[in-house]
Amino acid sequence: MNYLCDKCNKTYEISPLRYKCDCGNALTLAKESHICPNPQVPAAMSLWRYREALPIEVDTDIVTLGEGMTPLVPLDVNAPEHFVKLDYLCPTGSYKDRGASVLLTHLKALGVEAVVEDSSGNAGAAIAAYSARAGIHCTIYCPESTSQGKLRQISAYGAELKLVPGNRMATTEAVKRAAETTCYASHNWHPFFLEGTKTLAYEIVEQLGWRAPTHVICPVGFGSIYLGLFIGFQELQTQGIIVNTPRLLGVQPDVCCPIYNAYVNKTASITRMAQTGKTLAEGTTAELPIRGQMILDGIATTDGAFTTVDNTDIKIGLEILSAKGIYVEPTSAVVVKGYQKFQETGIISTGDLVVSILTGIGLKASF
Secondary structure, eight states: OEEEOTTTOOEEOOOTTOOBOTTSOBOEEEOOOOOOOOTTSTTTTSGGGGGGGSSOOTTOOOOOSSOOOOOEEEEETTEEEEEEEEGGGSTTSBTHHHHHHHHHHHHHHTTOOEEEEEOSSHHHHHHHHHHHHHTOEEEEEEETTSOHHHHHHHHHTTOEEEEESSOHHHHHHHHHHHTTTSEEOOTTTOHHHHHHHTHHHHHHHHHTTSOOOSEEEEEOSSOHHHHHHHHHHHHHHHTTSOSSOOEEEEEEETTSOHHHHHHHHTOSSOOOOOOOSOOSOGGGOOSSOTTHHHHHHHHHHHTOEEEEEOHHHHHHHHHHHHHTTOOBOHHHHHHHHHHHHHHHTTSSOTTOOEEEEEOBBSTTOOO
16 A cells, blocks of 8 residues: 555655655555445444445554444435435534544554644544544644634644634645644545545445435535545445446535636636635635545546535525524535535436535534
8 A cells, every 4th residue: 555646656655744745746545445344343333334445454453433324314304315414423523533533543553643734623623532532642723713612622632722814725834834844634635534534425325225326415625525425436336336426516615616616617627716705614715625636537527516605505504404403514504505506507306316415513613
């Protein structure tokens, strides 16, 4: 197993400080996966039921809090063709526990003693929690505008918190300096994080009786959930578990939507888009995704699509979900109006089986 750069085809041995190629591109993992859920193992009701599909050695101690195997339920009992995946019920309140569990398991096995990470909140909480579980010192860089509930959660896990003035991009630039000498446990750069988020695809297919939905909708900023779904569904198809991969549908805020712009303009690459205003969906403000080419590959391969929402759309989404007994953060709520817009444009047709990912809990958000 090695790191591979899809841009220049250079390979690297796996090491604690290596998180990108010398050419500047993000790395992927050259590996083999075998999906074989095992209900007999102690971690059977977590994502570790798919351990054989994860790039972790057999004798490695797992860093886990029981993440994964979250409920998949119809949004409306009278409309069973639209399911929601309640991934905000992971231990720290977001889907990012999936990536954190696999990543911190990997880093602990390497003997890493300290990590740094940058986050708008949820990833920082996940990395802080699983670092604490692993006995690894953790420093989290966050924008000053991050919700206070998320900041308190990060601090509660014993992580050192560093607040950075400016937008999300400024926080990323700040952490890169620390990453020169300390392991960068990045949910955006590190390929082992995506190995955790890909288990969402496994669970969806298993919970639907080993069949794939027609579409999967998710919020997209840097794309760790979109890319995890892309990797997972492709692995399932390669092994013959599903015939077709779902169309992957992404939703971005209208004030920061570089992927949507590339999609509608049919460009060969994603161009940086400076954030033009405030959005309630703070978890999806990425001016330039790190794995832009891979996201475009995901759109092309799955016949995917993107749309945008504004703050009014997000508020309506929150109200609709709350009326169904579901309390999520605004970033999660983008999928509600996203679903309606994909219907209006004919991407989602009557009778299509759709799964929307609800990514983060509402209890720690400020809105």
